[in-house]
Amino acid sequence: MGTFKKEQTEKEAITLKRCPECSANLKIDATECVSCGIKVHGVDKFGKAKRPINWGAYLFTFLAWSGFLLYIWWAFFKDLQ
Numbered sequence: 001m002g003t004f005k006k007e008q009t010e011k012e013a014i015t016l017k018r019c020p021e022c023s024a025n026l027k028i029d030a031t032e033c034v035s036c037g038i039k040v041h042g043v044d045k046f047g048k049a050k051r052p053i054n055w056g057a058y059l060f061t062f063l064a065w066s067g068f069l070l071y072i073w074w075a076f077f078k079d080l081q
């Protein structure tokens, strides 16, 4: 009985991965989290799904910082006039 339970646990470790965002159990071949909806990639050695690179977020961060720095530059430039 104990042996059966151990085998079942090991099998679950192989067929499931955890969402990196909300730690929900997902199927090993799932491409997105059923709980929070984020895209997930393959599984790492800890049984946790890898998070794909979010280029949209990088671009948004870059544009936000560009706008912020441009505003600072504009504000100082205006003061120097």
Ligand SMILES: [Zn+2]
Binding pocket: 019, 020, 021, 022, 023, 024, 033, 034, 035, 036, 037, 038
């Ligand atoms: Zn999730």
